[in-house]
Amino acid sequence: MLNKQDQLDLMFHALADSSRRSMLQQLGSGPRSVSELARPLSMTLAGVVQHVQILETSGLISSTKVGRTRTCHMNPVALSAVEKWIAERQSNVERQLDRLGELLSNNTDYQQRRKK
Amino acid sequence: MLNKQDQLDLMFHALADSSRRSMLQQLGSGPRSVSELARPLSMTLAGVVQHVQILETSGLISSTKVGRTRTCHMNPVALSAVEKWIAERQSNVERQLDRLGELLSNNTDYQQRRKK
DSSP states (O other): OOOHHHHHHHHHHHHSSHHHHHHHHHHTTSOEEHHHHHTTSSSOHHHHHHHHHHHHHHTSEEEEEETTEEEEEEOHHHHHHHHHHHHHHHHHHHHHHHHHHHHHHHHHHHHHHHHO | OOOHHHHHHHHHHHHSSHHHHHHHHHHTTSOEEHHHHHTTSSSOHHHHHHHHHHHHHHTSEEEEEETTEEEEEEOHHHHHHHHHHHHHHHHHHHHHHHHHHHHHHHHHHHHHHHHO
């Protein structure tokens, strides 16, 4: 069982490739077979299978095999973990900018009072 | 000049490491010098500098050097690009789940009407 940090490592690594992001984009509209995922990409089927495995190991997608067809679908819960991490960082940065804005505004008030 | 996909590759790659994420977490509370970033990490200063370079190349942070001290700060605009990409995927998946919910609910209505 992976810990939360290792899981985030795998997810961000999976997202760090434009072909894998394009696959996730396709899966955003619904489940797709591996050959459907391969169609818009200029890549061998073997290459696509490798990317699918990286996405699956990261937990961002799951797949089921019926007969000879493997169908992939997104795992919304996994993407939420990534979204949560980013949103936390972003809100901290926004708080920082708010504080900076307040400091600047207080400083301007102080300068204006000094001029009077 | 990198295109948008290459930039996202670099940003997600930068995020795919728990030490770099922990540095971004620190920078979320305000600018930090490289040695301040190194303090909570069990890592040589040279190792930290390498991570800082990866974060800086990705555009997630910027740094300025005054005398011998390099100070790092987060770049909120870059993080917004990552956040936007994730949010778009997430909203597509949510639409998918809504459609599935509607289908299931219509199907239940149909079954109930058939029973009457």
